[in-house]
Amino acid sequence: MIPNHKCSKLSDIDMAIVHSVPPGGNWKNIPLSIPSKRIEQIRESYAQGKGSRSTYYGRLLKNMPSYTMNTYFNRPGNGCHIHYEQNRVLSQREAARLQSFPDSFDFSGSMGAINTQIGNAVPPLLSFQIAETLTKKLGSKGCYIDLFSGAGGLGLGFKWAGWESKLASDIEPKYLETFxxxxHPNTISGSLSDPKIFDLLVNEAIKIKKENSDKPFWILGGPPCQGFSTAGNARSMEDDRNHLFQDYKKFIEKVQPDGFLFENVAGLLSMQKGAVFEEVKSAFNSVVPSLQGWVLNSENYAIPQRRKRVFLIGFSKHGESLDAPPHLTQLKNGKLNNPNVLPAISVEEALSDLPAISHNQDGSSLEYKTSAVTLYQKLMRGEITPSAYVTNFL
Structure with a gap:
C-alpha cells in the first residue's frame, strides 16, 4: 500500500501538451497546433517582456531537484509538475515525497484539500533540522503548540527531533484530522482572528505552559502565505490573509512562550520593496527582545526540492541568537560551490521506486516497483530515521 499515490485526470488538450514537453522543457516546447488560450496568453506576456514563466507547463529533470511544490501540482500549467518520465502530472504521494513527508503519512480530505495540505506545508525534514539545531542551542528538548498547523509539516519535524506536541490549531478540520x-490528537479548529477561538487557544496555551514549566515551551506557526506569494499576480496588504501575522504576534504577547518560530514564503521579502517584511519584523520585535531571520532553501537540506522560505526566530531572553542549520547538499554549479557539500537530491532519487500510474489513476493499492535503492527512498519508507539520514551528509 502506498497511500495517496493518486494522479488527477487531465483533459485531452492537457494530455497533448504533456506529451509535447520534453524533460526540462516548458511551455516554449508546446507546438502552436495545440489550441490553448492560456498558452496564447503566456506567449503574449512573454513577448511583452513580462517574464519568462519558465516553470509553466514544465517537465521535471530526473537528475535535478524539483521546483517548488505548490497547491496546484495537479495541473500541468501552474508550475513544473509533469513527471520526469511518465506522461502525467505528479501524484499526491510523489508531491508529498518531494516535500519529505514519509509514505506512512496519509492525508485526509478531498483531492483538493489533500493537494493544499501538501503544497502549503513546511517540509518536515527541514523542520527537523531546525528543531535539532534549536535543541543543541537550548541544551534540551521542549514542547510546542502549532498554530496554522495544516497537515503538520512543522510539527512533524519537531516531533522527529523529540519535541512534544501539545496542541495544534487550524481553520480547516480535515487538515487537523491529518495532524x-x-x-497529536489535541487540536482546536477555528481562525485565530475569531476572538472566541483566540481566547480559547490562549487559555489552553497558558495551561500547557504551566504544566510543562520544566522544559522549553515554544510556539510554531506559518500564517497562510497565499497573500504574500509571488505565485499570485497581485500581492497586497489588503488581502486579509496578510494580517494574520498580527494575530500571531498578539498570541505570543499573551502567552509569553520561551520562543517562537514564524515561517512564510520568500515573496514576503520583496512585497512593497521590503516594507512589509520590515513591518512583520517590527511587530514581532515589539513582543520579544531577541529576533533573527533566515532564508532557507530546501535543496540545501537533502530535500529534493528547490523551495525557498523565510523564517523568523524569536527568544524571550535578551541577546539570544541561533545559527541556521548547516547546509547538507547543493545544486551542481550552484551558488554554494562548496566541495565539502554533497550534490542536491534529485527527483529520480526520490521517486524511482514508486509504481508507474497513468493520469486519473489511484495507485494506492499497488506495490513498490523496486526495493528502496537510495537513502531518500529508505527514509520515505521508514527504513531509516531522519537522524540517520541527515548524519550521512555531515
Missing amino acids: ARHI
Missing part, C-alpha cells in the same frame, strides 16, 4: 492521526 491528529500522525502527530
Whole structure:
C-alpha cells in the first residue's frame, strides 16, 4: 500500500501538451497546433517582456531537484509538475515525497484539500533540522503548540527531533484530522482572528505552559502565505490573509512562550520593496527582545526540492541568537560551490521506486516497483530515521 499515490485526470488538450514537453522543457516546447488560450496568453506576456514563466507547463529533470511544490501540482500549467518520465502530472504521494513527508503519512480530505495540505506545508525534514539545531542551542528538548498547523509539516519535524506536541490549531478540520492521526490528537479548529477561538487557544496555551514549566515551551506557526506569494499576480496588504501575522504576534504577547518560530514564503521579502517584511519584523520585535531571520532553501537540506522560505526566530531572553542549520547538499554549479557539500537530491532519487500510474489513476493499492535503492527512498519508507539520514551528509 502506498497511500495517496493518486494522479488527477487531465483533459485531452492537457494530455497533448504533456506529451509535447520534453524533460526540462516548458511551455516554449508546446507546438502552436495545440489550441490553448492560456498558452496564447503566456506567449503574449512573454513577448511583452513580462517574464519568462519558465516553470509553466514544465517537465521535471530526473537528475535535478524539483521546483517548488505548490497547491496546484495537479495541473500541468501552474508550475513544473509533469513527471520526469511518465506522461502525467505528479501524484499526491510523489508531491508529498518531494516535500519529505514519509509514505506512512496519509492525508485526509478531498483531492483538493489533500493537494493544499501538501503544497502549503513546511517540509518536515527541514523542520527537523531546525528543531535539532534549536535543541543543541537550548541544551534540551521542549514542547510546542502549532498554530496554522495544516497537515503538520512543522510539527512533524519537531516531533522527529523529540519535541512534544501539545496542541495544534487550524481553520480547516480535515487538515487537523491529518495532524491528529500522525502527530497529536489535541487540536482546536477555528481562525485565530475569531476572538472566541483566540481566547480559547490562549487559555489552553497558558495551561500547557504551566504544566510543562520544566522544559522549553515554544510556539510554531506559518500564517497562510497565499497573500504574500509571488505565485499570485497581485500581492497586497489588503488581502486579509496578510494580517494574520498580527494575530500571531498578539498570541505570543499573551502567552509569553520561551520562543517562537514564524515561517512564510520568500515573496514576503520583496512585497512593497521590503516594507512589509520590515513591518512583520517590527511587530514581532515589539513582543520579544531577541529576533533573527533566515532564508532557507530546501535543496540545501537533502530535500529534493528547490523551495525557498523565510523564517523568523524569536527568544524571550535578551541577546539570544541561533545559527541556521548547516547546509547538507547543493545544486551542481550552484551558488554554494562548496566541495565539502554533497550534490542536491534529485527527483529520480526520490521517486524511482514508486509504481508507474497513468493520469486519473489511484495507485494506492499497488506495490513498490523496486526495493528502496537510495537513502531518500529508505527514509520515505521508514527504513531509516531522519537522524540517520541527515548524519550521512555531515
